[in-house]
Amino acid sequence: MVLHLDVGREKSVQALEEAMMENSEILLTSQMDLSIDEPDEDDLYQIGTIAEIKQMLKLPNGTIRVLVEGLKRAxxxxxxDRxxxxxxxxKPIEEVEDKTDTKVIALMRSLLEQFEQYVHISKKVSKETLQSVQDIQEPSRLADVIASHLPLKVAEKQALLETFSVNDRLMQLIEILNNEKEVLGLEQKIGQRVKQSMEQTQKEYYLREQLKAIQKELGEKEGKLEETEELRERIKEAKMPKQVEEKALKELTRYEKIPQASAESSVIRNYIxxxxxxxxxxxxTDRLDxxxxxxxLDEDHYGLEKxxxxxxxxxxxxxxxxSLKGPILCLAGPPGVGKTSLARSIARALERKxxxxxxxxxxxEAEIRGHRRTYVGAMPGRIIQGMKKAGxxxxxxxxxxxxxMASDFRGDPASAMLEVLDPEQNDSFSDHFIEEPYDLSKVMFITTANNVQTIPAxxxxxxxxxxxxxxxxxEKEEIAKRYLLPKQMKEHGLTKGRLQVKDEAILKLIRYYTREAGVRNLERExxxxxxxxxxxxxxxxxKRVIVTENTIEEMLGKPRFRYGLAEEEDQVGAATGLAYTTSGGDTLSIEVSLAKGKGELILTGKLGDVMKESAQAAFSYIRSRADELNIDPNFHENVDIHIHVPEGATPKDGPSAGITMATALVSALTGRKVKKEVGMTGEITLRGRVLPIGGLKEKAMSAHRAGLETIIIPKENEKDLEEIPESVRKGLTFISVSHLDEVLQHALGEEHEKE
Incomplete structure (x- = not known):
């Protein structure tokens, strides 16, 4: 073979120069281990090739490029030792070959056929080379030329060089070519598979890019990648506290890595x-005007000055x-007095959401604090939901x-509300779903309640x-004229030209068709x-309807209530008390009946324990003061006393009926009548002292509504008179007492006292 070699080792260069000086012949042999820079005798193969140096050229980098022609094996x-x-x-090795031997010819043909197939598969050897190989007639040369075009390792080439028998060398090459063809076939299959995979990937990429372009034109989202980028932008724009932003970005990173079909993916997406x-x-910005x-406030509500x-x-x-922390106001009162609408008006006045x-x-409890994210369908509590709604x-x-609010095995929501409504700690309110502290300190909380007693202390x-x-x-009359009637006329498509309601008709409607602290039933009527x-x-x-005092009965039917619950005449054994309920104040008639018996005290009217004890206390006080009250000291031995509070289906309890029960008892035992225009409220002790009560404002308003003229109240409640509206105070006479004797003096008729 003729080939170029680049020679760089000093020994090899010296050998070249020595050869050029002699007959230009040189022996070429290979190293067993190519990594050794300075080989010696034991590192070289013993079989090499005698070659003739045809040309020698020194390169600028110091190496020599030499053209050599291989002559024969040696x-x-x-x-x-040089x-x-x-x-x-x-020692040159002479090769003996018989070109006429049929076996050699068969091997040569087989080798050429195999080489042709190899060239066709590999496409690394040119057709010209194949043509020149096919023209070779010598078996040894044919084998060596074909071996030179195969991608063989040095050891494999050396093995062919050391195979002196031409037949054996041809057989070895046929085997090598067979193996190479198999390897090339596998390479082709792998290549085709890779190509198909690449084509499929390219096809999918191309289709995805087309889909993105279409979605972009339609204004739709571009899959999860764009979604995460959008979320990242929204996290930055939200201007969260630093630790919350870090948490959000960390969750977003998790969201990117989790497959879209995963159940956790939607949970994280919802959280972010x-x-x-x-x-x-x-x-x-608050409007602080x-x-x-x-x-x-005056435009939306009449009254409610406090x-x-x-x-x-x-x-x-x-x-x-x-910089005032939001106060927590609790609007307490009966239904229909405008607590909710008042809160709405406060927001409008402040120009807040x-x-x-x-x-x-x-x-x-999860309604307030939210659910933990481990639960299916978890979501924040109502507080956080409300803040999201407010914006x-x-x-x-x-x-x-x-x-x-109630409590059961699911927790105590009232206790969870403590953190919400405490100005000292609601700046870091913790919701189980959000998990990060949230500032509620700037919120103006307003609560409403019908009964303050049921709220935990x-x-x-x-x-x-x-x-x-x-x-x-x-006030009801003004509210009806200013707010309720115009609102209902608008909702029913009526104008002032079609419907006119006279003031006396509204007053009759209030007195005879409603009985309530608020105005909800009034609006219904x-x-x-x-x-x-x-x-x-x-x-x-x-064509036009005018509602007067006389025509209102035609429209609403017979009056449902009797105006004023005061007795029509003075009665023995019946006193009017004042009660405080969740619906406001109310009057309470207490009746006492005597019958011959063994001194038994009977209490009816579905009374609570406190009222029963008040009756016992009044009974014991009267027994202790029987002589001063002109009562038979032994009345308890031969008279059964029955105390009844009407409307037995309604539960009644509270401490304020003590003096009313005592007055009714004294009236029944002495035969002295109770003044019909007098109402009373107060607790009694065994020594006859009158103790203070609550809800005086509501009770005074119910007395005014019922047509009473005088109210007996405990002396210690005088301070509460300021809370009562002036129109009610003008229509009532308040008598403050500290002892039951004073109560009896004002409640029982004078003519009977003289007797």
Missing amino acids: KITRFY DDFFQVEA EWLVTIPWHEET INHAEEI VKERVLEYLAVQELTK FVRISLGGVRD SINPVFLLDEIDK PLLDRMEIISIAGYTEV IATVCRKAAKKIVSGER
């Missing part, structure tokens, strides 16, 4: 969505300090019916109670009047 017989280059004695939609810094706020005063105080302090959640019947960190947040301690007792008759009028107008019966 075996090294002896090494000479330091500058290797010198050996070599909540974090970015809750307001963290968005804040509305007291005059404007007063106008709004509540309005408290809101205006809050605004004044806010304007001076600019308004959120309302109802706590009535809430038993699960700002300083809304007016109404917690409706806070007195109606720790929760009640965190709230400022503003009592809304109810409306007087005069007005709606009924509007419906009746609408029917008459539509049917053509009337």
